[in-house]
Amino acid sequence: MSVNVNRLKCGYCGACVGVCPVGALELIETWIEVENTCTECGICVKICPVGSLEIL
Amino acid sequence: MKDKYDIIVVGAGPAGSITARTCAEGGLDVLLIEKRQEIGDPVRCAEGVSREGLKKHIEPDDRWIAAKVKGSKIIAPDGTEIRMSEDASSQKAGYTLERKVFDRALAQHAASAGAEVMVKTRASGLLHSNGAVNGIKAVYMGDTREIKADIIIGADGVESKVGKWGGIDTTMKPVDIESGAQFLVSNIEAGEYSKFYLGGEYAPGGYLWLFPKGKNTANVGLGILGSKSEKGMALLLLRKFIEKHMPQAKILEMVVGGVPVSGPIEKTATDGLLLVGDAARQSDPLTGGGIINAMDAGKIAGEVCIKAREAGDYSMKTLKEYEDRWRATIGKNMSASLKVKNMLLKFTDDQLNNLAHSLEGEDVSKMTLPALLKVLVIKNPRMLWELRY
Numbered sequence: 001m002s003v004n005v006n007r008l009k010c011g012y013c014g015a016c017v018g019v020c021p022v023g024a025l026e027l028i029e030t031w032i033e034v035e036n037t038c039t040e041c042g043i044c045v046k047i048c049p050v051g052s053l054e055i056l
Numbered sequence: 057m058k059d060k061y062d063i064i065v066v067g068a069g070p071a072g073s074i075t076a077r078t079c080a081e082g083g084l085d086v087l088l089i090e091k092r093q094e095i096g097d098p099v100r101c102a103e104g105v106s107r108e109g110l111k112k113h114i115e116p117d118d119r120w121i122a123a124k125v126k127g128s129k130i131i132a133p134d135g136t137e138i139r140m141s142e143d144a145s146s147q148k149a150g151y152t153l154e155r156k157v158f159d160r161a162l163a164q165h166a167a168s169a170g171a172e173v174m175v176k177t178r179a180s181g182l183l184h185s186n187g188a189v190n191g192i193k194a195v196y197m198g199d200t201r202e203i204k205a206d207i208i209i210g211a212d213g214v215e216s217k218v219g220k221w222g223g224i225d226t227t228m229k230p231v232d233i234e235s236g237a238q239f240l241v242s243n244i245e246a247g248e249y250s251k252f253y254l255g256g257e258y259a260p261g262g263y264l265w266l267f268p269k270g271k272n273t274a275n276v277g278l279g280i281l282g283s284k285s286e287k288g289m290a291l292l293l294l295r296k297f298i299e300k301h302m303p304q305a306k307i308l309e310m311v312v313g314g315v316p317v318s319g320p321i322e323k324t325a326t327d328g329l330l331l332v333g334d335a336a337r338q339s340d341p342l343t344g345g346g347i348i349n350a351m352d353a354g355k356i357a358g359e360v361c362i363k364a365r366e367a368g369d370y371s372m373k374t375l376k377e378y379e380d381r382w383r384a385t386i387g388k389n390m391s392a393s394l395k396v397k398n399m400l401l402k403f404t405d406d407q408l409n410n411l412a413h414s415l416e417g418e419d420v421s422k423m424t425l426p427a428l429l430k431v432l433v434i435k436n437p438r439m440l441w442e443l444r445y
């Protein structure tokens with residue numbers, strides 16, 4: 001289970017990290033790391049201001 | 057870098073730097089770490105602050121003041137303008153900051169007071185002893201080290217992990233966060249007022265702002281409430297606004313970010329750990345303003361750390377004072393703002409227009425937001441009864 005991050009769109013603002021209910025996301029340097037605890041709830045997808053996240 | 061400090065502050069934003077400065081001025085041994093290689097960059101802010109709020113912490117300095125504003129204008133969906141927050145004494149009520157320079161100046165103050173600063177250094181976990189937090193794991197250029205401290209300060213912003221590692225759930229629900237996008241634009245008439253545009257067309261569950269950054273430049277951005285946001289909506293609506301209302305604008309910078317608007321959360325401290333600023337979700341739920349609250353909280357946190365050091369007790373017994381003090385001050389205002397936010401969310405654009413019209417003939421130009429709301433309640437008792445305590 002995972003969410004896909006388009007690094008070319010991502011503004012590395014960390015908004016998605018703040019809303020992840022299972023703490024599966026982390027902002028490291030200029031990219032978002034996704035852990036396999038992701039449940040594909042989709043909250044981060046809606047919050048991302050630039051639309052860089054996607055559930056596959 | 058040493059193996060042990062009195063205090064480690066994670067995050068060198070306004071909250072972290074003020075905490076670090078306060079602790080260092082009190083004689084404590086402080087380490088301030090920041091995961092970015094450049095403090096303050098990239099910016100995640102519209103950079104608007106009130107002069108009064110800022111002056112509590114730092115003397116205004118032209119190096120990081122991009123523009124001085126006369127006051128605010130709230131613009132109803134039908135275009136009705138309400139002028140407010142003008143400062144009678146100074147002609148200047150607020151500033152648009154240059155956060156890149158401002159944040160660095162604050163960190164420099166902390167450093168001058170004696171704090172050690174480390175950039176490109178990321179906290180990756182906490183150390184515990186007997187149930188209390190007593191250090192961090194820090195990654196610097198790929199190497200992980202353990203550093204001990206009596207108290208850890210989580211000043212790690214909207215993406216905070218420190219609280220979660222310490223057992224404090226700071227996760228925001230969609231309704232607790234604004235999804236924001238902003239352009240620094242030039243080739244426009246910026247005016248002398250900060251402008252706030254209300255209405256579903258501009259920003260569902262939030263507002264659109266224009267903060268002057270100089271004669272022909274401004275931060276133009278918007279925030280959408282998470283519960284109303286769809287994928288990429290913030291940037292999309294911002295583009296739409298610029299195309300329609302300022303087609304001549306040139307975009308010099310893009311800023312994105314999330315603003316906590318939850319109101320006070322249940323817990324912001326535990327044995328050996330304090331959360332400050334956006335990490336503690338202390339931004340104002342109505343305006344999204346978080347800089348001054350972050351600095352206020354940092355000051356309180358620093359003072360409580362100094363007391364804890366004197367008492368030699370880093371448990372909640374001494375740290376509880378932080379919870380009590382910020383809730384009695386910042387927290388109280390946040391709760392009031394949350395009520396207004398929740399009320400505004402229920403209003404249609406027509407109702408917002410009617411509210412604006414009800415102020416016709418009133419001079420509210422010197423009023424701050426709470427005073428203006430009182431006038432609105434008097435003028436619109438039926439619409440605003442929900443706000444009454």
Ligand SMILES: Cc1cc2nc3c(=O)[nH]c(=O)nc-3n(C[C@H](O)[C@H](O)[C@H](O)COP(=O)(O)OP(=O)(O)OC[C@H]3O[C@@H](n4cnc5c(N)ncnc54)[C@H](O)[C@@H]3O)c2cc1C
Binds near residue numbers: 104212312334
């Ligand atoms: C679009 C937008 C517009 C805004 N407009 C305004 C405005 O006009 N006026 C206003 O007052 N407020 C505004 N805000 C809110 C304001 O930016 C924040 O409230 C303020 O920056 C909070 O300060 P802070 O120190 O708590 O956090 P931040 O300024 O976010 O600082 C946190 C720091 O911690 C660092 N960090 C995070 N994790 C780690 C880690 N693991 N290890 C080390 N370092 C870490 C980050 O890199 C960052 O530098 C806006 C926010 C957004 C997103």
